[in-house]
Amino acid sequence: MSKLFSKESKAAFTNPLNLDNPIAVQVLGICSALAVTSQLKPAIVMGLSVTVITAFSNVIISLIRKTIPNRIRIIVQLVVVAALVTIVSNILKAYVYDVSVQLSVYVGLIITNCILMGRLEAFAMMNGPWESFLDGIGNGLGYAIILVVVGFVRELFGFGSILGFQVIPQAAYDAGYMNNGMMTMPAMALVLLGCVIWAHRAYNKEEKK
């Protein structure tokens, strides 16, 4: 068991959660982080989908890494990821249809999500399957955490609800409180993400000291 969770494996899993966070530090996967976070439920579904796809594509590419000719490396990676995304997209359409309609194009866009290609090139091509799996899960969860934070803030202030349950009481609305309409707009997601990065950098700067 200790071999499975050696120091390197643990680092591959925990680094992307904070210090090497794909969105805040590596600046990958921004497109979908902004577009699907207007409510919390699609954000959670997207985060989970990306985690699963990153982990399994990392494993598959890591298993065949020694046999891929160098010239067609990118195409092979793209085809593997596209096949996995097709499977996940159909599963989502079957089991959570309303969320998949909200996510619309962005499920297909996971293929071009920079996080996947980045991890395949930087990690899976050079490491064994188990470490690649942990790295994939770590990066996926790091991405999902940021999505959940932004989605939570946007839904709370934009709709007054969390996961569809009305949180802000009717009394507050009667007293003059109004939902912040800007929060449901894409523009606000960018500003929020800028603030999240600001907070992340300030927090990590103090940690480093």
Added chain:
Amino acid sequence: MEHFFSLFVRSIFVDNMIFAFFLGMCSYLAVSKNVKTAFGLGIAVTFVLLITVPVDYLLQTRILEKYTFEGGLDLTFLSFILFIAVIAGMVQLVEMIVEKFSPSLYAALGIFLPLIAVNCAIMGASLFMQQRILLDPATSSQAISSVGDSIAYALGSGIGWLLAIVCLAAIREKMAYSDVPKPLQGLGITFITVGLMAMAFMCFSGLNI
């Protein structure tokens, strides 16, 4: 004729690839430090869009959907893999042409030319086009029902992306001389700037062309 013009203008301002849908953010943020390279990348993205979206339109309507009705086989699940293969092939072609005819542009763009293959904007335009085929041209100004429509859409999306990246590059060049707080420098302030620009572009959403 009116429909072409309407599609074209709407995809530049109202359905802007960056400000409304956040597609192509990764290379957008990375290349926007300098107006000249930003302009070059914008032109390259427009060109790739112009050749891939009509090809994908033809693939979708003539091959994938046709087999749906004839043999009872629904081949649209293959669309993800086919689209990404077309895009990767076309980008390879563009790379070879640019290298032959303009070696200086090839050197200036460097790694970002092959990276256009995984640019969300290209894949996203094809996926949006796939959705819009289902819209009725009589009621919706966004519907795509012919190759000409898809060309107008592709050209508009590309020019919209070009406009966005050149604007951001111009602002970032000036911001290099401003006094930004340390944790907010670089990425954080860029996000907030793009957010403010997105808010400005929201003014176009009432456009009724």
